[in-house]
Amino acid sequence: MPELPEVETLRRYLEQTSLHQKINGFTTEDPKRQLALPPEELHEEIMGRQMVSTTRIGKHLLVALDNGKVISLHFGMTGDLHYYRIPEDAPRFERATFYFDSGFKLAFVDSRKFGRIGLWDSEEAYIKAKALGPDALEISADVLQKGLQKRKSPIKPVLLDQKLLAGIGNWLVDEILYQAGIHPETIAGELTSSQLQNLVNAMQEVLKTAIDKEAVYRELPATFLIHAREWDTSPHPEENTHKHCYRCQTEILKTTVGGRATYFCPSCQVK
DNA sequence: TAAAATGTTCTCTT
DNA sequence: AAAGAGAACATTTT
Known part of the structure; x- marks a missing residue:
């Protein structure tokens, strides 16, 4: 939960x-x-x-x-x-x-x-x-950028660091990076300014949408990556379309980043 | 049945 | 000091 x-x-x-x-x-x-x-x-x-x-x-x-x-x-x-x-x-x-x-x-x-x-x-x-950082809904683009700048790890584990910003967990970080079109292994300090902007926008959008749906996963938009996760209890599990990227139809991949299960679109999220 | 699971914290190393 | 890697924690579900 x-x-x-x-x-x-x-x-x-x-x-x-x-x-x-x-x-x-x-x-x-x-x-x-x-x-x-x-x-x-x-x-x-x-x-x-x-x-x-x-x-x-x-x-x-x-x-x-x-x-x-x-x-x-x-x-x-x-x-x-x-x-x-x-x-x-x-x-x-x-x-x-x-x-x-x-x-x-x-x-x-x-x-x-x-x-x-x-x-x-x-x-x-x-x-x-x-030692909690600012809440993910409150953090400014500027503070986030400064926090990411010096980090040499992949962006995914950095966003999971609650000392940097608080509230992002394993499904959210995958969702946010997917919506922002950023590969989860991109080095945090090497994000371009446009990637950073996409990240900030995606974070707000994903969080607000999820809160709006009271975090009931099956009610989240079809454009959300979360439906590709195995534990998504879709009412129609036989329909496997949710295992593919809604944008390009590429099959969603599952890997491990920072020791955590990670889902991403290999076509929309390139390093 | 073995493996994986939405998170944090501690230890060890760099 | 700070960052990163990896294990540990307890239990249920698939």
């Missing part, structure tokens, strides 16, 4: 379900692993408090409490949220739960258990601790 558009969708979900209710309980399956602080401490700080507002930076969701503290939610590879009341609606893989006095619960769902929950004195403290 959780790259920038997914986390933005979760932020809105939390905002529409869970604000302004008294928290009267919190449980975790595996506090040592899932919490960035001792469970007693978290419990003490949030009991009786209310969530009052949310912020997102990159893939991180921050929830402000009415005592000024900030809960951090990071969703790892498979994190999700589910708000419910009756036990029949409990999701699979519920790893942590916030209980409200309304009787509703906010579940932190996470099959692979890479997600983390923390408590901080301020948003700034969290951003500093994680």
Whole structure:
């Protein structure tokens, strides 16, 4: 699930379900692993408090409490949220739960258990601790260009570096490079100014489109590369057209760049 | 059944 | 100091 558009969708979900209710309980399956602080401490700080507002930076969701503290939610590879009341609606893989006095619960769902929950004195403290760069929707072309300039790695792993800019994950980076017509192994510092411009435009376009569709992949435009990924659950898997570039019909290739699975069009994205 | 999976972080090396 | 490579983390799904 959780790259920038997914986390933005979760932020809105939390905002529409869970604000302004008294928290009267919190449980975790595996506090040592899932919490960035001792469970007693978290419990003490949030009991009786209310969530009052949310912020997102990159893939991180921050929830402000009415005592000024900030809960951090990071969703790892498979994190999700589910708000419910009756036990029949409990999701699979519920790893942590916030209980409200309304009787509703906010579940932190996470099959692979890479997600983390923390408590901080301020948003700034969290951003500093994680050394997060500017959010991918906010970063200016100028700052991005300066960040890329000195890097000698392929552009793909550089864009995945959350210290440079926050929010881009493995499917997004492939999508953005595809839309920008840039080969994922192009050395970051060697991008031309027109490539850089294409990159900035594609990043905005892809992020906004994905947020607009609430990160539901099958609703993304047919022009999106994401439909070529194996885990795309197309309603018509027998139609293999999504394995080809919508622009030139060339077969989409799968390789490894920076240790991650990488999809690209060998014809539209040349080094 | 072995392999791959939307992410981060740590260690080691350069 | 900073950048890059690679492994580790835990579990599910195909």
